[in-house]
Amino acid sequence: MGQFVLWQRVEGGLVLAAGLALFWQADGGWPWWLAIPVFFAPDLSFLAYAFGPRAGAIGYNLVHVYGFGLVLFAGGLAFSVPVLTVCGALFVAHAGFDRMLGYGLKSPEGFALTHLGRIGKGA
Numbered sequence: 001m002g003q004f005v006l007w008q009r010v011e012g013g014l015v016l017a018a019g020l021a022l023f024w025q026a027d028g029g030w031p032w033w034l035a036i037p038v039f040f041a042p043d044l045s046f047l048a049y050a051f052g053p054r055a056g057a058i059g060y061n062l063v064h065v066y067g068f069g070l071v072l073f074a075g076g077l078a079f080s081v082p083v084l085t086v087c088g089a090l091f092v093a094h095a096g097f098d099r100m101l102g103y104g105l106k107s108p109e110g111f112a113l114t115h116l117g118r119i120g121k122g123a
Helices: 002-024 032-051 052-065 066-078 082-101
Strands: 110-114
Touching: 002 066, 032 052, 032 082, 052 066, 066 082, 066 110, 082 110
Parallel strands: none
Antiparallel strands: none
16 A cells, blocks of 8 residues: 555545544434434445446545535535534545545546555455
């Protein structure tokens, strides 16, 4: 693993921690267990791969960039919509979690090719 990939994985861990802190601070009044399925909801974007690798990469990357969760979070704050605030914080945390584990943004050439390198059996 190259040094720059290691730093991006460390950054992902920090973003995960920050996203979880934002979630707890936002206090949307949710029971803690509801945070678990919402945290993993961005992974439903894998369904876009049913339409091919290019559509899959677009669908996956759209919800796995830090900015997507940040826009939801900021929109929730700006418009006083707690559900958006909480979902945004959890989506940011999820993107950080994936980066921490080495799952980068996907290439249209295939799921296993990411901006952090290859994942899966061919890695």
